Amino acid sequence: MRSRVLAGMVALCCLIPASGCGVSSGQENDNAGGGGDDTLTVFAASSLTDAFSELEKTFEKRHPGVDLRQSFESSSTLLTQIQQGAPADVFASAAQEEMDTAAEDGLVSGEPRTFVRNREVVMVPEENPANIEEFRDMSRPGIKLVLAEDGVPAADYALEILGKAESEYGDGFEEDVLSNVVSREADVRASVNRVALGDADATFGYASDYTPDIRDRVKVIQIPPDLNIVATYPIAALEDSESPELAREWVDFVTSGEGQRVMEKWNFEPAS
């Protein structure tokens, strides 16, 4: 108990100089033009990690003095944080549902725009210890399958796919696959990492999660197109944004031709 209190105090002490730093860098930024609030906070689905990180660099180069901060977690976690008043300026969700809820709660400013589409794939370790050659093999007993948490879009899509497969492959397929689940991970990237580390035999991820980083450790098994889903990613500026101007510019940038090319490079399908 005592050590926790101590740790809390240490954490607090660390926060104070950090916030001091933030202020001073903000003042430096004023010289570079712009002025006012120069921080933009983007909450984005974890599958957007690589693409949005690349876009961030370009955006910051174009807007000298702007500090772009991004938080990548499951869309459902981000939604909860936004509902609890987290200071975010933009929300990019991996599913329509989370964005719809945010809009219903009056948290979104303007109309959300769909900016990319994505599909799911099955990923297995390069060594493929469970010997999964096609999607149907997923129902074989003993496979260690990892899914994202209930409510995380990637997992909800996986369940949708299994539901469709049930009617095509026959009784029990869905149940057999689900009985192979050994862990539910916080977001889709965490479940892909389980496979990259070789501890899980398979997981569901997005086509865009097959990043260069993991290509030598992970193999992709395609899901038959008639069973697959199309994930649509909506993006919107948030009502409580303190930098509405910058928020709008980020949304415009992501949906611009240039932004779309970067998204395509990271295996997303353009929205239009």
Add this chain to the structure above:
Amino acid sequence: MKGRVSRRRGFSVGDALASGLGVASLALLAGFISLPIISLVLWTVNEDSWRAMASPVTRDALLLSVRTTAISMFIIILVGTPAAYVLARAQFPGKRLVDSLIDLPAVLPPSAAGIALLLTFGRFGLVGEPLDAFGIRITFTTVAVVLAEIFVAAHFYVRQAVVGFSQVRRDVEEAAMVDGAGRFATFTKVTAPLAFPALVAGAVMAWARALGEFGGTIIFAGSFQGVTQTVPLAIFSALQSDLDAAVALSVMVLGFAFVVILAAKFLLRKAADLED
């Protein structure tokens, strides 16, 4: 000189300021700790999230936490007690190193501990790979949860136990041995009872740490209801979909922890009374 005079009078601006500062600091700290706790309870009452306490997810998480921390504590006490006694009494080469090694998990961020355990017991780990050849896998099992708990919590028990044993005077032990008691009997009848308050305090700290263990477990053991999803993981998981359930679980574990702290305090008082 002046200071001493005024102190004797029991009244000085400095003293008043010092005690005022102390009281204010204590109030600040107590407020800082109680406000979040009050918020948790208020939310539960206002949002009527009691029903979430009866859900299967909550029940499984609580049962798993009770089960795994009980096993972890059993192993920690079984192995940690003699280990602590050796650390307190014996001199041997490399003692400082071993001593620091035991403290290491307390300083290591739990997430780093989780990765370290994964690289050891995971399928391609130092120990995990040979085990895998025998068809034994540790990740994603309850065993992994227990290992993570022992890894992060053992320090808290061993550290306190070493202090407790060091405070038992050697001549008391020697007197018992002169009276014909064997080494083992001396330990169980004399040393351990004298060190009892320290052992209980250490066990409570270790148990609290094991109960709160999160980072190591989620990275090393994964998260699955009834198998690896302990209370902290269930709280994190509930945040994805059901804030009420997350709050309800937090309140439950809060009450649970409170009862254990009170019980430990009671035990310690009892032990002190016995000594008198």
